[in-house]
Amino acid sequence: MTGGSTTGDDGATAPSTGLQEKRQGWPLWEVFVRSSRGLSHVHAGSLHAPDADMAVRNARDLYTRRNEGVSLWVVPSSSIITSDPDAKEQFFESPQGKDYRHATYYTKSEGVKHL
Amino acid sequence: MATTAPVEQIEAGEQLFRDLIARDSRIEPRDWMPEAYRKSLTRQISQHAHSEIIGMQPEANWITRAPSLKRKAILMAKVQDEAGHGLYLYSAAETLGTPRDKMTEDLIAGKARYSSIFNYPVPTWADIGAIGWLVDGAAICNQVPLCRASYGPYGRAMVRVCKEESFHQRQGFEILLELANGTPAQREMAQDAVNRWYAPSLMMFGPPDDDSPNSKQSMAWNIKRFSNDELRARFVGMMVEQVKALGLTLPDAEVRFDEETQKWEHGPLDWNEFAEVLAGRGPCNAQRMERRREAHEEGAWVREAAAAYADKQAAARAASVKAV
Numbered sequence: 001m002t003g004g005s006t007t008g009d010d011g012a013t014a015p016s017t018g019l020q021e022k023r024q025g026w027p028l029w030e031v032f033v034r035s036s037r038g039l040s041h042v043h044a045g046s047l048h049a050p051d052a053d054m055a056v057r058n059a060r061d062l063y064t065r066r067n068e069g070v071s072l073w074v075v076p077s078s079s080i081i082t083s084d085p086d087a088k089e090q091f092f093e094s095p096q097g098k099d100y101r102h103a104t105y106y107t108k109s110e111g112v113k114h115l
Numbered sequence: 116m117a118t119t120a121p122v123e124q125i126e127a128g129e130q131l132f133r134d135l136i137a138r139d140s141r142i143e144p145r146d147w148m149p150e151a152y153r154k155s156l157t158r159q160i161s162q163h164a165h166s167e168i169i170g171m172q173p174e175a176n177w178i179t180r181a182p183s184l185k186r187k188a189i190l191m192a193k194v195q196d197e198a199g200h201g202l203y204l205y206s207a208a209e210t211l212g213t214p215r216d217k218m219t220e221d222l223i224a225g226k227a228r229y230s231s232i233f234n235y236p237v238p239t240w241a242d243i244g245a246i247g248w249l250v251d252g253a254a255i256c257n258q259v260p261l262c263r264a265s266y267g268p269y270g271r272a273m274v275r276v277c278k279e280e281s282f283h284q285r286q287g288f289e290i291l292l293e294l295a296n297g298t299p300a301q302r303e304m305a306q307d308a309v310n311r312w313y314a315p316s317l318m319m320f321g322p323p324d325d326d327s328p329n330s331k332q333s334m335a336w337n338i339k340r341f342s343n344d345e346l347r348a349r350f351v352g353m354m355v356e357q358v359k360a361l362g363l364t365l366p367d368a369e370v371r372f373d374e375e376t377q378k379w380e381h382g383p384l385d386w387n388e389f390a391e392v393l394a395g396r397g398p399c400n401a402q403r404m405e406r407r408r409e410a411h412e413e414g415a416w417v418r419e420a421a422a423a424y425a426d427k428q429a430a431a432r433a434a435s436v437k438a439v
Contacts, residue, residue, distance in 0.1 A: 025216040046206045051425035085145035
């Protein structure tokens with residue numbers, strides 16, 4: 001699998017693989033949009049741009065043509081560090097079987113108000 | 116890289132791929148996938164992206180001649196959307212491993228395809244209305260089910276595209292409605308445009324099911340959700356109703372609802388013409404490719420200047436870091 005992430009949050013190349021491809025073209029940037037005050041920046045997609053300033057300008061034109069945002073982040077895709085995609089199961093195994101971390105585990109209080 | 120991974124890892128990946136498809140879940144870029152799945156998606160998504168990019172031409176050509184400032188502004192917004200749609204789709208295609216520049220090169224070299232609908236001429240303002248109503252309408256019909264395509268990045272790109280596309284169809288409908296309620300000449304112009312765009316827009320769904328070898332595999336992979344003929348029939352049914360609101364007619368005496376199959380039927384389509392246009396012999400193929408090449412060449416200085424500026428800024432930053 002060649003590098004270059006994107007629209008796929010999962011797609012960012014893990015630096016440890018050393019597979020980050022040296023493209024001839026402009027670098028890839030991941031774009032995050034804050035839709036309004038009080039909310040987090042959310043991943044919207046990716047784009048190519050020669051530098052950070054152009055990436056922000058292009059992100060505005062590409063991802064906020066309809067007032068979708070009040071703030072933008074652009075991050076070089078190569079800077080994103082991901083959990084090892086090939087080790088999904090082991091990595092996320094810890095919470096499994098720990099239902100007691102959820103309120104729904106505790107059923108004896110059913111019918112008791114405000115609890 | 117898949118080719119160097121140990122056998123048991125590939126087997127596990129293959130199993131996961133099959134499970135995900137069986138559960139109607141999504142495949143993400145770093146997952147193992149069959150080479151044929153990767154290849155088929157790369158082709159489909161990049162062709163889709165190229166179509167958005169080439170699709171800007173027939174409409175951009177009318178911006179200077181749009182009948183009012185309002186229509187000019189709307190058309191510019193629409194053309195800008197098409198560029199955006201092309202970029203979302205290129206991003207999705209890239210996650211499958213083909214670099215962006217390679218896709219651009221393939222389009223310019225004439226190695227890649229784009230939707231043949233954009234190889235038809237757009238001689239009047241009513242054509243802009245008919246393109247919005249029929250061509251974008253057919254595109255929406257095709258694209259809504261693609262929001263659930265099994266490949267995550269493609270589905271996400273399509274969600275974004277579909278949200279924006281509905282304005283395109285409505286603005287086209289309004290252009291036709293205004294002309295249909297205008298002078299007799301305007302009305303005639305609207306009907307003529309609908310007459311010319313009807314059959315090509317039906318052919319946008321692709322060849323009939325019994326002549327579409329890739330469809331079956333694509334449906335087995337949950338990329339396509341409905342067959343070409345199913346989508347086409349659905350589209351015809353919608354147009355039959357909408358054309359009444361326009362006060363115009365569809366140029367198809369054989370349109371009818373088949374009570375037995377519960378599906379809309381339409382008259383025969385000229386699949387030889389479709390094959391000709393697809394093979395590059397449509398009325399505007401050469402012109403569209405020529406314009407795409409010119410635009411790429413004429414834009415070279417902008418790309419070079421942006422790259423030179425970026426290099427200069429990076430060098431200046433490096434120098435100031437050293438100075439500290």
